[in-house]
Amino acid sequence: MYREALREAIDEEMERNKLVFIIGEGIAERGGSYKVTEGLLAKYGSLRVRDTPIAEAGMIGVGVGAAIAGARPIVEILYIDFAMLGMDMIVNQAAKFRLMTGGDGRVPFVMRTQGGAGGGVAAQHSQSLEALFYHIPGLKVVMPSVPADAKGLLKYALRQDDPVMFLEHKHLYMSKGPVPDGEHIVEFGKGDIKRSGKDVTLIAWSNMIPRSLEAAEALAKEGIDVEVVDPRTLVPLDKELILTSVAKTNRVVIVQEAVRRGGVASDIASIIQEEAFYDLDAPIEIVAGLNIPIPFNLELEKASVPQKDDVIAAVKRCLHPEQFTARAAN
Amino acid sequence: MADSILVPQVGQDLTEAKVVALHVKLGDIVKKGDVVAEVESEKASFEVEAFAAGTVIQLPYGVGDTATVLQPLVILGNPGETVGKAETVGTSGTAPQALQPESKPTADAPPLSQTGDGFRSSPLARRVAAVNGIDIKRLNGSGPKGAIVLRDVKSVLQGGMRSLASPGQHADASSINTRSLRTGTGDPIVFIHGFGAELAAWRPLVDSIPVDNLMVGLDLPAHGASPAPGQAGFEQMVASVAVALIAAGRTRLHLVGHSLGAAVAAVLATQQGLDVRSLTLMSPAGLGPKINGDFLSGFLDAKSEPALKAWMLSLVHEPASLPGAMVRATLNAREGTELAAGQSRLAKSLFSGSTQLFSIRDALKQVGVPCRIIVGREDAIIPSDQTENLPGHVAIHKLARIGHLPFLEAAPLVGRLVAETVRAG
Numbered sequence: 240m241y242r243e244a245l246r247e248a249i250d251e252e253m254e255r256n257k258l259v260f261i262i263g264e265g266i267a268e269r270g271g272s273y274k275v276t277e278g279l280l281a282k283y284g285s286l287r288v289r290d291t292p293i294a295e296a297g298m299i300g301v302g303v304g305a306a307i308a309g310a311r312p313i314v315e316i317l318y319i320d321f322a323m324l325g326m327d328m329i330v331n332q333a334a335k336f337r338l339m340t341g342g343d344g345r346v347p348f349v350m351r352t353q354g355g356a357g358g359g360v361a362a363q364h365s366q367s368l369e370a371l372f373y374h375i376p377g378l379k380v381v382m383p384s385v386p387a388d389a390k391g392l393l394k395y396a397l398r399q400d401d402p403v404m405f406l407e408h409k410h411l412y413m414s415k416g417p418v419p420d421g422e423h424i425v426e427f428g429k430g431d432i433k434r435s436g437k438d439v440t441l442i443a444w445s446n447m448i449p450r451s452l453e454a455a456e457a458l459a460k461e462g463i464d465v466e467v468v469d470p471r472t473l474v475p476l477d478k479e480l481i482l483t484s485v486a487k488t489n490r491v492v493i494v495q496e497a498v499r500r501g502g503v504a505s506d507i508a509s510i511i512q513e514e515a516f517y518d519l520d521a522p523i524e525i526v527a528g529l530n531i532p533i534p535f536n537l538e539l540e541k542a543s544v545p546q547k548d549d550v551i552a553a554v555k556r557c558l559h560p561e562q563f564t565a566r567a568a569n
Numbered sequence: 570m571a572d573s574i575l576v577p578q579v580g581q582d583l584t585e586a587k588v589v590a591l592h593v594k595l596g597d598i599v600k601k602g603d604v605v606a607e608v609e610s611e612k613a614s615f616e617v618e619a620f621a622a623g624t625v626i627q628l629p630y631g632v633g634d635t636a637t638v639l640q641p642l643v644i645l646g647n648p649g650e651t652v653g654k655a656e657t658v659g660t661s662g663t664a665p666q667a668l669q670p671e672s673k674p675t676a677d678a679p680p681l682s683q684t685g686d687g688f689r690s691s692p693l694a695r696r697v698a699a700v701n702g703i704d705i706k707r708l709n710g711s712g713p714k715g716a717i718v719l720r721d722v723k724s725v726l727q728g729g730m731r732s733l734a735s736p737g738q739h740a741d742a743s744s745i746n747t748r749s750l751r752t753g754t755g756d757p758i759v760f761i762h763g764f765g766a767e768l769a770a771w772r773p774l775v776d777s778i779p780v781d782n783l784m785v786g787l788d789l790p791a792h793g794a795s796p797a798p799g800q801a802g803f804e805q806m807v808a809s810v811a812v813a814l815i816a817a818g819r820t821r822l823h824l825v826g827h828s829l830g831a832a833v834a835a836v837l838a839t840q841q842g843l844d845v846r847s848l849t850l851m852s853p854a855g856l857g858p859k860i861n862g863d864f865l866s867g868f869l870d871a872k873s874e875p876a877l878k879a880w881m882l883s884l885v886h887e888p889a890s891l892p893g894a895m896v897r898a899t900l901n902a903r904e905g906t907e908l909a910a911g912q913s914r915l916a917k918s919l920f921s922g923s924t925q926l927f928s929i930r931d932a933l934k935q936v937g938v939p940c941r942i943i944v945g946r947e948d949a950i951i952p953s954d955q956t957e958n959l960p961g962h963v964a965i966h967k968l969a970r971i972g973h974l975p976f977l978e979a980a981p982l983v984g985r986l987v988a989e990t991v992r993a994g
Binding site: 489516517520556559 | 694711719841
């Protein structure tokens with residue numbers, strides 16, 4: 240499971256490097272709200288696995304400071320929504336320190352947190368805020384979609400020297416998938432083809448990967464062969480992988496759970512039109528959340544973020560569908 | 570396609586005119602200059618003339634109606650043609666515009682036929698069309714809102730290519746035979762032979778080129794192992810080579826060409842979709858009108874080894890440098906095949922007597938990569954004096970005591986020059 244893969248990564252890296260420690264709300268005694276850190280207190284003691292008060296600004300400040308001083312902190316923030324309290328430390332301190340010290344100072348700070356809609360936890364506990372961090376030069380933005388990537392990326396995060404926004408999804412903790420034992424590292428900037436296909440390139444990340452794969456399977460029954468590309472890290476972004484896939488399929492759908500306006504999908508679309516304009520046979524489709532706060536009502540919540548059918552419809556739009564009705568008729 | 574005769578601008582500030590007479594009715598055939606109607610403003614009356622010929626397919630206004638200036642008054646088309654619904658203005662006698670005198674008549678006047686301005690196509694479709702020399706505006710679009718998409722271009726391309734092919738042969742990308750001449754790494758160097766030759770002609774040269782790049786030869790249509798197209802022509806030849814290179818994924822490459830192959834290479838270097846890094850052109854065709862017509866006909870007609878050898882000797886300055894094997898290979902390649910007939914057809918489309926019918930001078934002007942021309946001063950096929958007035962960015966090497974085949978007679982020097990061009994590219 241995704242949460243066990245994360246635990247494995249933290250456990251192995253704490254074992255390997257004494258400078259790795261983790262702090263957060265309810266992560267020690269309770270083992271974390273999503274049970275990612277269960278058992279770590281008993282193994283590593285309260286000096287390295289430490290509960291904090293409900294004070295995100297303080298926790299993030301402690302993490303950034305410890306990282307500057309040479310430690311390798313993991314700060315777990317219960318909801319990404321709460322990370323907003325620490326934005327000054329993240330945006331103005333952690334992201335800038337390396338440049339402003341001429342590269343002498345590094346900030347190997349890892350903030351683990353989770354976002355996304357699902358479960359009716361309303362507007363302040365459901366946001367997808369990766370675009371805020373994506374926008375800030377100096378931060379790495381990591382969004383694993385499957386257990387193996389979660390482990391490999393977190394292990395890599397704890398070995399590199401820049402601030403990492405490690406963004407999990409509340410729906411993925413219980414998702415299952417194979418996870419390699421022991422030394423399994425996924426470098427940043429290396430995307431992954433989650434399903435290979437030839438008709439359309441579908442770019443998604445985090446919880447939109449399982450949703451896109453479901454859509455792809457449904458489309459396969461209609462003879463539409465979708466390639467699902469998971470960049471895994473938004474910063475750095477694996478442009479090569481994306482452009483190679485676009486050159487193959489000539490059509491692109493980008494799926495993000497976050498609201499459409501000012502989103503990462505728009506930026507990826509701009510990169511594609513700039514670097515692969517003459518590979519495009521159809522306008523790029525973006526499937527994204529509505530430009531609204533996430534509603535509390537479960538039905539409205541569902542309507543506000545992309546669903547499988549939205550993805551299917553977008554894929555068909557960019558395929559000029561008569562081509563496929565013709566194929567099915569043959 | 571429907572054309573409209575518009576209500577004339579009857580005065581500077583006037584937006585309306587009254588239709589006082591219609592001299593045509595539906596189905597009438599009009600010719601250019603016919604007076605089709607009369608309209609009048611508060612100040613004057615105007616005769617309206619047809620500016621083109623056609624059949625009257627619609628009359629939006631009746632006599633006595635108030636018409637809006639610059640709106641269609643008479644719509645011409647082909648018999649049986651109708652005007653698109655969305656573009657139809659009121660047909661019921663009273664024009665709706667007439668009720669709104671305040672509206673600006675020109676601003677939102679819907680022209681009846683927007684095929685020019687409303688043209689839509691995907692970037693990929695445009696690129697592939699341009700590479701293949703297809704005028705995309707002539708295609709029918711099957712994409713959203715009639716946009717021309719890749720499959721529309723492909724269908725024309727496949728149809729077109731089939732019509733070029735000899736019966737029973739598919740002239741798709743695979744109709745251009747290519748073969749590796751030397752293995753290597755980096756951007757490939759693609760060699761294009763001259764008229765009547767084949768890719769094997771390059772073998773003596775490749776080992777004299779001191780670079781590590783992969784070297785690939787291709788057979789032009791109707792040469793070597795590439796079939797003869799049904800219809801021959803310079804543009805078709807360039808297009809089929811371009812299609813073959815793109816289909817093989819060789820879009821970034823260096824080109825080396827000889828004679829007719831050099832002309833093909835020069836034009837390929839200006840094609841969108843190909844990233845040609847450098848050009849080495851030996852004894853290129855297409856620089857001027859002159860070519861040795863006697864040689865062409867004698868070469869094509871020769872049926873025996875002595876006859877062919879007699880003509881082929883004029884390819885070189887030093888007779889000993891013409892390998893006997895080359896004469897035999899040329900003869901063997903023709904025997905029992907349609908190549909000779911295909912080459913004759915090709916020659917007819919490229920040359921008329923001693924005149925070359927195509928030019929690469931415009932292409933050379935556009936070339937933005939290192940470009941080198943190598944000619945023999947004693948070339949008896951294409952006179953070397955046609956290399957005057959080349960664009961300043963083209964390097965020219967005129968080799969003394971060398972004929973039409975510098976890569977054969979001066980292989981070490983030519984090899985060195987190819988390498989220098991490739992390294993610069």
